[in-house]
Amino acid sequence: MSTTWETIEERERRVRGTRTTSTMVRAGEQVPVGDTLKAAFAERPFINREDLRSIARQAYDRPVITLYLNFSAERLVRSDRPVFLSIFSSLRHQALEAKKTYIESLPHAQRLGVPDDLRDVQDFLERYEPQGARALVIFKSGTQLNRVVPLPVRVADSLSIDADAYVEPLEAIMEEQHRVLVLDVAMDKTTFSIYELGYEQELQSIEEELPQQTDPFRPGKEERHRLAHVKWHFKAAAQLADRLFRERNCDLAMLIGEETVVKEFEDYLPKALQDRLLARTSLSIEDGPNRRRAAIENALAEQRKKEEEAAIDQLGFYQGHGRLAAGLELVIGAANLFLMRQLLISDDLAQAGYVCRDHHFLSMKPGACPFDSQPLLPAENVVDELIEIARLHGVEVMLVTQRRDLLARYDQAAAVLVTATPIDELRAVSVTS
Template identity: 25%
Template sequence: MLTQEQIEQLEAFDAQGARVLSVYLDLDPASQIRRSYRIAFEDLVKALRARLEGQEQADLSREVERVQTWLDSQDPRGKGLAVFSCTPRGLWHASFFAVRVMNHLAFEPTPDVAPLLRLVDEYERYAVAVVDKERARLFTVFLGEIEEMEEFKDFVIGKHRQGGVSDARYQRHHETHVYWHLKRVAQRLAELHRRRRFDRLILAGPEEATTELRRVLPRALAHRVAAVIPAEVFASEREILDKTLEVERRIERESEERLVRQLVDLAGPGGRAILGVRPTLAALWADLVQTLVVAHSVRGDGSECPNCLRLEPGRVESCPTCGAAMRHLHDIYHRAMERAVDQAGSVEVVYGEAERHLVDVGGGLGALLRYASPVPQAAVR
């Protein structure tokens, strides 16, 4: 995973007149059935090469060959990949991600880090506090990986008295030490939040410890508690990550279901949403899309006009608008996502129940619009 410092270094990179090839590839196994990342890369290169001439094409070929050679030597890891290459200036950086990225290619005087910045902006950072009455382990999880971890132990006297100390007094001493320990955990979480701001907080451990910790959290952190779950304080990092991702997926699915319901509620004549493949592609062509919503499982070929950029589902020989020969696309849905991002819109891929609902009502494609539109609302399934 790229760190913020590495992203800033890429932003500041000076190619001194050369060009940088920036490659983003979707490696999600679920997307490789009909369209592998290698085919996606070749299609992106072909489209880019058609826009270049002379020496620029030769320079592109050099960088493409370098990336292809590297890809041949790699077993894909995770769900996404970013590569930056500039042979004349000695730049090479490749990072795998535990989350999906959108297929994208750029050959510019500077590294194209815009997709990375969008990734950082779109994903939420989770903090996890795994506690018992004397130990604590604090994690941050971002982009599907553990970023940071710290652990500590405080002295807490046992629950059973020793010598002549009364049971009640000894129990109060024990409870006071537990309180001090959990208060320290809350303070360390506040420090962590100042250093590496997180969006949601998960409390994990025995119920007695997590209940007391939640009670002593500062209000700003208490509002961020997304889940309280049982866990052993000695659980492995893999177990902690899996539990965190399970909570994250649940929250994401709930958000996606709300989004699809919003699409359905707002769609209609003069509405601020649209449903259906052809109407949504028409809205993209008109630059009306604020948020494109795509069902994860949908695939389908399509056509794109290289002249006016109109998108159509299926194979269309000539553009219905300008008459130019249409270019065939292996995956019209993926191209729609790229187009939405190019237009400064956002993309939401939905799964599970939200995915099934969107397929039923709109063939797997819909959008929230920047403003009400007269685009026809008939769904094309």
């Protein structure tokens, strides 16, 4: 009987592993159980798409408070009371006034829970240090729901008190961001993680016990034995990478490890996954988490640069066919008419303006909403309101961060329209005096 390089037990374990990968990954995921925002954030300071779907599906015993809070530079000036706390106080007052009838209709215990939850949100914000975050999202409902999500992108300020969590803006943001499957590859171990929204979450790892060279008189055979185990490991890791990439809805993959090892391992990946490789880089444990994160972010920035160049290059075609609104005023006009299919806007563009959130109407001038004649609310940055409305309506949004120079010819804001539209029509919808 011929011999093999592994025992039957090893072989069966390897076969079983291919069938239970998904179960193992799902079993390893734990939703934070902190009773307060501080405890939940300490346990898990990030969110993934599966978490968000779970939050949206969950039924809650009392109203859910959802806060979206922007951290613009002027809001982060050090003072006894950070500016963003004043913004929160204003949002809280507006939300309580707008939801007064709803809150008063709640059972007594639920009604009393609203101020308690708002107090926990304020307590958390008073101690929170943004540390590079561009914005923050908070979901709070008693002890049932406590999630804090720092974001690397801007949002429109809002605070809602409702029966369900207001997840749609965050859902749209996560769809816009790349989800990267990161593989740390070595000859005897491969670790898999997901990088998203600036955070990395380890999923699992697989290992292979490599034979040691013990017989100096048979070095060739021992080396072949060792090489066979490396090949088995690479094959198993590549198969698992392909599965995780699809199951986790990743759109890019990144390989980290010694250059020769990574190069050899790459050949084992399916062609479709090879085509989605973001980068290959050499990092060691000594490099630390900051250098690791910087390497991933730098690779994403290069990818983003290519995508922005390609998207902006297409704008000339649409402009030539009368399907482009250029400049913030015309883009807002297109948004008010729900004509936008794609929105490209400079990440640092800011402009004060006015908004009617009930009817998704924007203006750069004060006045009343043309739909209900109610006064428009002032918006510190109407661009943030524009971006949120676009996301809610399924518009493909690109915040241009790398090639603002190319977007300058369109005054830093451009919208591809669903159909050719005369410029006069984009200016037709205006506020009432």
